[in-house]
Amino acid sequence: MKPALELLCKSLSRRDRLDKREIDILSSLNYKQMAFAKGAELISAHSRANSSCLVMSGLTARALMLEDGRRQLTALHIPGDFVDLHALLLKVMDHSVMAMDDCVAAFIPHNELIALTEQAPHLTRLLWLSTTIDAAIQREMIASIGRRTPLTHLGHLICELYLRMEVVGLAGGWRFQLALTQTDIADILGLSLVHTNRTVRDLRATGLVSWKNSDVVIHDFDRLAELAGFDATYLNLLSEPR
Amino acid sequence: MKPALELLCKSLSRRDRLDKREIDILSSLNYKQMAFAKGAELISAHSRANSSCLVMSGLTARALMLEDGRRQLTALHIPGDFVDLHALLLKVMDHSVMAMDDCVAAFIPHNELIALTEQAPHLTRLLWLSTTIDAAIQREMIASIGRRTPLTHLGHLICELYLRMEVVGLAGGWRFQLALTQTDIADILGLSLVHTNRTVRDLRATGLVSWKNSDVVIHDFDRLAELAGFDATYLNLLSEPR
DNA sequence: CGTCAGATTGATATTCATCAAGATCGGTGG
DNA sequence: CCACCGATCTTGATGAATATCAATCTGACG
Known part of the structure; x- marks a missing residue:
């Protein structure tokens, strides 16, 4: 194929x-x-x-x-x-x-x-499903920008991206590549560049994540998820009849 | 029916x-x-x-x-x-x-x-469409919380709700009913209650909108839309083959 | 070695959350 | 009719969070 x-x-x-x-x-x-x-x-x-x-x-x-x-x-x-x-x-x-x-x-x-x-x-329903999962991710993003602190928002993003990438084989061993500049991250988090930089620094300071250039390593996923209030339900990672 | x-x-x-x-x-x-x-x-x-x-x-x-x-x-x-x-x-x-x-x-x-x-x-595609319009509205909401000021965000929300309600016959003559407390508005805007109250006050002060109890009156939609950077494209209000 | 994009930091101003206190208004019981 | 009550709205004061401005630093690369 x-x-x-x-x-x-x-x-x-x-x-x-x-x-x-x-x-x-x-x-x-x-x-x-x-x-x-x-x-x-x-x-x-x-x-x-x-x-x-x-x-x-x-x-x-x-x-x-x-x-x-x-x-x-x-x-x-x-x-x-x-x-x-x-x-x-x-x-x-x-x-x-x-x-x-x-x-x-x-x-x-x-x-x-x-x-x-x-x-x-x-098959149509499965394609439809993929757009509704996008919508679920967007809802979580609204909650993150609106109500989470920058630190927990960033932690949440890392948890989400790790799981999404793991599912398609792009992440594993608690590490993945994230080719984004801090300016890009700022535009995701809805923050200024400077504040984003400080938030990344704070995340590193928790010791839960290492992040150098494009290499992200999660040292303790469970504690990061707890910090970020991350619950993977919205990613719909389970296979079931749709 | x-x-x-x-x-x-x-x-x-x-x-x-x-x-x-x-x-x-x-x-x-x-x-x-x-x-x-x-x-x-x-x-x-x-x-x-x-x-x-x-x-x-x-x-x-x-x-x-x-x-x-x-x-x-x-x-x-x-x-x-x-x-x-x-x-x-x-x-x-x-x-x-x-x-x-x-x-x-x-x-x-x-x-x-x-x-x-x-x-x-x-028919399935039209149902699917309705969920993708929801997603488009959510994207606009992400942009509003992340990058618009509280005042423009609120103005944007008023523009959107007016048009959506007008389409189903619930609004007209530049007025509609909005049965939300300021606490609810705060949870939409992602702000504190107090700040939301001040934002509503600022919106009233522009003279573009009157808002008393549940009655919202838009005095100048075009100028409100301009203030809010509102562009109705994302609401997909046009009928066309899908 | 110079250049450039990106990351980092300090200083300062603005925005926003929080705390506390009224004010307003509709409803309710005496 | 009036006193009271709870929900909601409003305002002021204060401190924390965030944006902005201005450098400086770092590393990749020609």
Whole structure:
């Protein structure tokens, strides 16, 4: 099977079992693969796309720009995430999708995805599910920005990213790569760059996490989760009939 | 047609045209209607439901509770919103849904909704769409909490609620009812009660909005939208093929 | 060696939370 | 009718959290 579809297949089958016919339908999808350099826009706000993209490698983020040029990142997406599935239904993008690092994405035409929804209801529900999990992650993010302290917010983010990356084989042994500058982190946390820097320093000072360049090491996940009030329910990591 | 289904039908047909067969399928759904007093939980976090609810009257909100008892509201839902459609796929709720005011909701069994997805792909896409619009609203909320000032955030919220309510006929003539206490507003904005009170005072001082008890009057929508950096794209108010 | 992006730190101003105290208003019982 | 009560709104005072400004430091790289 072509690599992007293999990835999608694995990603969907993590939440529920796919049968042979569904796998066939998935693997018959066409797509166009594209590479993006760090900082590039995969999709720009207010555009109308006729295809949706899946992250194959690298980190991407959804970004909302304010009139004054300030930026808020509203979601981080890792390889295997069907970032832009929202565009299939929304038609006009309300935000842009940016490459936080060099990355590769696969663009699947909307007409093929629509055809899929006509033929494979269960597969459709799994795609739908992936957008509702995105929404659950966004809710948690609202709670983090609104009510958690910067330190616990950052701890929460680390817990979430570790688990999400572990599931797709990008993390393990309590360590993972996080290719984000502190400016990027600031735009995720909704803080200033300087305060973000101090928050990272405070997190290191807890001794629960080491973080140097792009290497994050979690020394005690349970205590970090406790500090951050992290409860993985919202990630829906269990496989069950959907 | 039974009232809840009538409402759902109207709500979905706002974003795309429904054909006769689809309307028939919708109107054959069964549901159980329930009333909730202000402050009650329609759905509690961590529960597993076998039905999803649609708001028929009153205001509801999604709420995330932190360990220390503090609360963040992550979405407000008005009559016509299929609040809890997320539960159809998520299985375990990551948040609770609360009645912000006395309200009535219709609970539609999951097995009937699943059957609908098996028979009516286009209808399924419209239900899916409604969850992705929720997600778009949540993204805007992340940007508001993270990067807007309390005053512009509140102004943005007023613009959004006015338009959403206008579409379902609950607002008009630049006025609407908003039955929320300032404590509730604080939990939406992610601010303290006192600061929220001062923000409401500042908003009144702009002269763009009058707000007394539950009556909100917008005196100059365009200038309010400009103040708040409000752009309605994310609400997807246009009807087009999906 | 110079340059540049990113990280770090100190100093200061602004924003926001918290604490404490009224004020307002609708409802309720005498 | 009036006194009282609880919920909500409002305000002032204070301290903590956060933004902003301005350097400096570090490491990668041509």
